[in-house]
Each structure stands twice: as structure tokens, then as C-alpha cells.
Amino acid sequence: NRVLNFIRILSEENDIYLAACFIPNEDEKALETIAPYCRSILKIPLWKYGSNQAEIRSWLRGVSIDIVHYEWTRSLENYDPSFAKYQIFTYMEAASLRQLIDIENVQPLSDLWATKLLELFHILRLELVDTSPLSGRIAVTTKDADFFRRLFPYQEYAVLNHGITFDDFC
Secondary structure, X not given: OHHHHHHHHHOOOOOOEEEEEEOOOOOHHHHHHXXXXXXXXXXXXXXXXXXXXXXXXXXXXXXXXXXXXXXXXXXXXXXXXXXXXXXXXXXXXXXXXXXXHHHHOOOOOOHHHHHHHHHHHHHHHHHHHOOOOOOEEEEOOHHHXXXXXXXXXXXXXXXXXXXXXXXXXX
């Protein structure tokens, strides 16, 4: 619903091109719901998702894109600076913060602790290094944005809470 609401509202004044990770038989209904708000949708099967820059470039056929928005960490595998002048990433959660909390509940220096620590380094690379070339980074909670700012103060983190409409709850 979050992505649908953003796309629905943005589509009122913008053309939306959606390159989406796609799981056949699971994502059909969601894509049917979102399709009326998109100029075009490129469905990339999960099993071949990542390093799809050439496929995306071919799909766009020279369309000039103002902003590319990445919302899933794996979507950064398709990053290409030529896609748009502005490219932003939304952290749906601070996965590294969650991992730190998990590590605190594990016996220090145990095998599980070491495994979780290695996972933390991988997550931090994705969240900090892989997002560094982008124009902007968005956190969905103030707590997450503050965490990233403390961890890596050289980047800006805007806060944009989950995209819900109050009409959905009336």
C-alpha cells in the first residue's frame, strides 16, 4: 500500500515507469492494481533480478527520467548513474540497527555472534556504501534517520514516514 499510494499520488502530475522485481503467480494482483498509475512496467523475475541495467535502458528507449527511486536494497544492484540526474533510496528499515539489537542478545564471541557480526558488515556496506553515490536517502522513521546520521554523518537522510492516506482509516 505504501508504494501504491506514492505512485498513485505522483502519477497525477508525472509519468511513472516502474521496474519491479516480480514473482509470477504472487505479484500479478499487485501489479494489476498499480498498472493504471504507471506509464509502463518492466517485470523482472526475482531469479534474474540484479545487473539489469541493459534491460532497463532498452525498456526505457531513451525516455528522459528525472528521478529514479530505489526502495529495496537489492534494487541497488540495478543502479546506473546514467538513468537520471537524481537517484534516491528509501530505507524501509535500518536493517543494520535491527542487526545490532540482535547481536546484543547473543553470547559475545560465540559462533552465532561472529556470524551476526559478519552479516552486520554486509548490511552496513549495502546501507552506507552502496547508497553513497545516490543523490538522496530517505528513512521512514526519525529513529532510523538519526541512527544513520550518527553512523555516517557525511550523508543527508530525510525522513518521509510511511505513505498512508488518512481516508483509508476513516
